[in-house]
Amino acid sequence: MGRLHVCDHPLIQHKVTFLRDKNTETKQFRELVDEIATLMAYEATRDFPLETIRVETPVIEADGKVIAGRMVGLIPILRAGLGMVDGVLKLLPSARVGHIGLYRDEVTLQPVEYYVSLPTDVTERELIVLDPMLATGGSANAAISILKGRGCRPTKLMCLIAAPEGLKAVQEAHPDIDIFVAALDSHLNEHGYIVPGLGDAGDRLYGTK
Ligand code: PRP
Ligand code: URA
Numbered sequence: 001m002g003r004l005h006v007c008d009h010p011l012i013q014h015k016v017t018f019l020r021d022k023n024t025e026t027k028q029f030r031e032l033v034d035e036i037a038t039l040m041a042y043e044a045t046r047d048f049p050l051e052t053i054r055v056e057t058p059v060i061e062a063d064g065k066v067i068a069g070r071m072v073g074l075i076p077i078l079r080a081g082l083g084m085v086d087g088v089l090k091l092l093p094s095a096r097v098g099h100i101g102l103y104r105d106e107v108t109l110q111p112v113e114y115y116v117s118l119p120t121d122v123t124e125r126e127l128i129v130l131d132p133m134l135a136t137g138g139s140a141n142a143a144i145s146i147l148k149g150r151g152c153r154p155t156k157l158m159c160l161i162a163a164p165e166g167l168k169a170v171q172e173a174h175p176d177i178d179i180f181v182a183a184l185d186s187h188l189n190e191h192g193y194i195v196p197g198l199g200d201a202g203d204r205l206y207g208t209k
Contacts, residue, residue, distance in 0.1 A: 002175050002179055008182075026207040034084070037130070038087040040182060041090075049067075053065075073097070073118075075154070076129075077139055088130065101115030104136075127147055128155070132198075136166055137165065137168070156178045157170060157180070161183050162179070163185055163186075
């Protein structure tokens with residue numbers, strides 16, 4: 001079973017509260033998503049293996065630890081996942097970025113695929129899927145399945161807000177994926193929105209609607 005990591009550092013909780021606030025305007029909303037993504041990337045990279053190298057300090061030769069050649073790919077689910085990319089790249093600047101375009105049909109709540117573009121060496125990379133919202137889990141499951149179907153190795157899913165329903169759906173469909181969330185909310189409402197949630201993440205990021 002993929003592990004759930006609730007990244008509840010006080011700085012993250014503070015920023016999530018202002019994300020939820022309906023009076024937070026687009027510019028601040030975008031900045032908060034970016035900042036939370038950076039803080040979550042710190043947690044999501046905690047298991048990266050290290051190797052020892054020798055360096056010369058001004059005083060003596062010493063052993064030091066460096067990340068052991070990890071090749072990472074970031075896969076934002078369009079649109080809203082795009083808002084997390086720069087924040088994660090601040091800590092993983094050499095990661096490549098692939099894009100999966102999915103939108104959720106408003107009536108059926110099923111994900112509809114409209115775009116896939118992946119780096120040429122994507123199968124050699126450990127992939128982290130990015131999407132602020134994990135509601136029914138349909139979009140995250142579809143993105144992970146698309147990647148696996150192309151011979152890729154997705155290992156982690158990073159979401160800002162998750163509903164228990166979506167969490168369960170991903171853990172059942174893809175038990176090999178570790179899931180990182182900033183907040184685990186109460187439930188989905190009758191329209192498939194997370195309660196209390198933050199509304200429509202894509203609309204709030206880009207000022208649509
Ligand atoms: C939102 C969100 C997720 C999806 C979550 O995207 O960014 O991708 O809904 O819902 P689910 O877990 O029930 O699939 P949306 O379909 O609104 O598209 P957008 O990002 O382009 O606004
Ligand atoms: N997508 C969103 O953007 N928000 C929700 O609450 C559910 C799905």
